[in-house]
Amino acid sequence: MESTSPSYSGHRYPVEVISHCVWLYFRFPLSFREVEELMLQRGVVVSYETVRRWCLKFGQTYADALRRRQPRTGDKWHLDEVFIKVNGERKYLWRAVDQDGNVLDILVQGRRDKAAARRFLRRLLKRTRAVPRVIVTDKLRSYGAAHREVMPSVEHRSHKGLNNRAENSHQPTRQRERAMKGFRSAGAAQRFLSAFSGISPHFRPRRHMMAATGYRAEMTVRFAIWEQVTGAAGPPTAA
Template identity: 70%
Template sequence: MGSEVSVSYKGYRFPAEVIGHAVWLYHRFPLSYREAEELLFERGITVTYETVRAWCATFGPAYAKQLRRRQPRPGDKWHLDEVFLKVNGRMRYLWRAVDQDGNVLDILVQDKRDAAAAKRFSRKLLKDLQHVPRVIVTDKLRSYGAAHRQVLPSVEHRTSKYLNNRAENSHQPTRQRERAMKGFRSRGTAQRFLAAFSTISSHFRPHHHLLTTSDHRAEMTEHFRIWKATTTAPATA
């Protein structure tokens, strides 16, 4: 299912295991780069927070891309939602889609939440996933209706404030990161970080409330195995 990491570690002083651990720390927990630096130092790894920042910017998107390739086919019910996002002091919109199992399908940071934005996000979903759902569930924002009629006319569309709790709840980790980072400097920065963060963070967030303790540990063991395979595989030429 997986493929090799598409970036090279050539020229980096630290091994892939250390770089992967730093990226995991920053994307899994609401840490600053300096806090990640401190945690690495406790493990005997002396790097600056600027180095951690560079590793996350370079390897975070590459790791996320490989994790997405390793993910199973998405479910057939998609939940779409959008929330406010502060970017350089101004409000933008984070569009997000998850399947019925809570797996993040895609995100897109946009300036508006009108019909054009809804259609743009719907087309991005279909292009990136190359898969058409059986049902989409949204809130009652009218923009979704316009996008549905033009982009997904054959798909059942359900609208309800309460049916879409799964998508709304999936924004909580993003809110934690937004507070820790005190907002984003640009829309491009927000898009690049959140695209990687949404994949990496959700990979380590199985639905604990649905699992027994032993099942959760087994699930996490498998997720860490996949992460190690993703971050330490031989780099492509």
């Protein structure tokens, strides 16, 4: 699927530098200052505040472009929720992935009751424009109550052991949460995790199922897709 590259009008740094900084931040558990240091080692002088603005401006755009290039959404959805700390308060991160591990959507909410589950299911249907054959959840009763209202014709399987796909999908988020020492606000968490869930999985193929040559070939393809969606010709060179 072809898409128009983001506009970099008004930016004095080349697209290769901007996209590389955004890639570093969302792919690895790095702070903005650490990205600044890595770029300085390569001879590119850019402030951490500039990196922050780039990630805020382009992160979601890149993530959306990568999602548009994903294969057709699977018909088996795994839903799960996990608590996160936002400014010292407990919030819940709701996540849905399909049977292939593709992240369908995430949503930060303050509760995990029926209303929260219903809101997430309706958001999923709207964003994916698809109806699954089956949804798989843990034993949280909120899912069953919301399922009967929003998608009663869809099969619902509720079992703790069946939902490892969604639970495993939370692991990179946990890693970033620790590196960032939590999130400052629910809005900031939603913005970061929405972009993160679109960019990070693109560079995390199921390596344990690939030989080394196959993994390198797959990553070459994925880097080429990244360059296409960002409009970059390649990695930045030392200034």
